[in-house]
Amino acid sequence: MERYYLFYALALMAEIIGTISGFGSSILFVPIASLFFDFKVVLGITAIFHVFSNLSKIYLFRKGIDKQIAFKMGLPAIVFVIIGALLTNLFPQRELELMMGLLVFLLAIYLLLHQKSTIAQTNGNLIKGGVISGFLAGLVGTGGAIRGLTLTAFGLEKDIFIATSALIDLGVDSSRAIVYTLNGYVHQEMLLTIPFLLAISFVGTWIGKLLLNKISQQLFKRLVLWLIMLTSLGQIAVQLYKLIAPHVNA
Template structure:
């Protein structure tokens, strides 16, 4: 059994979970490109959804006091609707153009908020709904929407426990929904399920380590860390797209 499992993949998945917790927007933004080196795109989508369900449950449990119910509704509901649309389009849309567009978007907006440090967007329903819709659509189509949701919530300048708990709760609803869509699309393969127990354990361990690290990060530095990570993700997406 252990000979069939890539230890390197599991180790990188743990790093993705730790960094995703510290950054506040979840592990999928790192897990998806990592998994692409080991699996075909359909398997990546299926494993990401299953991994993230457990990952977000761990964050909700460990950061539950920070949950913002208003943002959960205004970002979460459009996210769920649009993750279904994105998931259904996975069989029909060329994702390369979308990956390039998403990379440019992440780089541009992370730089904007890094340069204009005092720029804050009020978490009004319109902004929340737009961010949720784009995040959900990206999650369904590309396997990751956490970076867009991270940009949205970083712009709101939320306290870090509120940021992480609310983002995880929204992400959980997205992942539960897209797991069903991916299953119907045939993306959850029997031969990949050997990784699921390991990934469940990794999600809890990684979240716990990430929470421990966050104790040493001041609130004013948290937003900058999240934005720098999102900038890096955007650049990696662009490089990956160009190499293709």
């Protein structure tokens, strides 16, 4: 039971940070959850948690949603998250975990080095951002950074940015949650966590919204990216140890 208390505390931290950073909590939640659960279980629990998280953001940041952007980016994201989720059965679990850690680490470095750069405001880039973020979300559990990078180019106001991103992510997470459930990633043990994750998603989003009004978002994003990078490095080290240890012991 103590393991769950720590998991819930870290999940709350991930939700607060995900709200403030604008990338969503999956980029931090997935590495955290991987410390407590099997990777395929992590995919299932992340999808369920994010459905609650996105609903909380849509409610608390309900000043406006850019429906055109949400549709142009969200539709390809939903299609490709299903493709990515279906492909999870074709790849070995440990390699997926290592790939996910490397991906998150590289994304964090890229975002740290290119904080002021943006992409062109085109429909093509919206579609590409939806395809890539959706596919990565389905395959390795996190695509929020790609979605955040794409939406940043359109200069949306803070509340509209978060609500629009959450609406896109709601379609993505609902779709992959169905595929993960059919694949058997949602176990009975996970059902016990749902009430707690529901409460954590709302409380974490609410706290994040309060902090957004008091903290420089640009400075906080840098701190968040460093934390994400360190977390992913730790996960890479764990997975490399799991790959190497059997050969050493032999």
